[in-house]
Amino acid sequence: MSKSLNRVLADAEARGLTLAPVRLEAGTLTAQAAADAVGTSADQIVKSIVLRSPDSGEHVLFLTAGGNYVCIDKAARVAGMALEKADAASIRAVTGFAIGGVSPFGHATPLRTWLDPKVMTYATVWAAAGTPHHVFEIAPPVLKRATGAAEADFTR
Template identity: 70%
Template sequence: MSKSLKRVIADAEARGLQIEVLRMDDGTLTAQAAADAVGTTPAQIVKSIIFRDAATDEHVLFLTAGHNRVCPDRAAQVAGIDLAKADAASIRRVTGFAIGGVSPLGHLTPIRTYLDPDILNFDTVWAAAGTPHHLFEIAPDALQKATGATTAAFTV
């Protein structure tokens, strides 16, 4: 088991969450691939999109429904800072995850988090569990509580 996957499971347990992690042999690098793997629609897949403030290096996580795209201008307005898309190296440094496996849980450092309100339209959603091959299912309200995410409109 990878260090990233172990960290996600340990963080979930520490937050009182019981998650079942599933391994997907074909991978889950896109919302469509993840949806196909678990038999749902992309809207029910939570994408972890990270932007950063170039001036301060603060990273901000936007938990986004799989059928939506983050609008950089709206994201910056919601966060109240100038944002640019974070690069793979800074994402790994801050979260401990590689792109394609960034989980909402188990980050190396605390990260300010926002939640796409479309995620709340479902009984359960699926999110990456620290690798491009692992997913877990969770109720949106439990995800929001565990991450401390603020609901905000930042998508197009």
């Protein structure tokens, strides 16, 4: 088992959660690919989008329904600071995960986190489990509580 997956499972356990990760041979590089693999809709795939402040270098996390896109201007208003796309190297340095495998928790560094309200409309959702090939299923209220995410409007 990969170190990243182990870190997600250990962090989940520390938060009182027991996850059952599923390995997807095709990977989770797109929400639609992950949805097709687990037999759900793209919106039931939670994308972990990491943005950074060009001023402070702080990275923040936006958890969004797979069919939605983060609007950087709206996200900046929610976070209270200017934001830009984070590069792959800084995402890996801050979260410990490669793009396509960024989990909602288990990060190398704690991140302020916001949640797309659309995620809360489903009984269960799926999120990356630390690798581009692993996902886990979780109830949205449990995800919200585990991440400490605040619901906010940041999508376009």
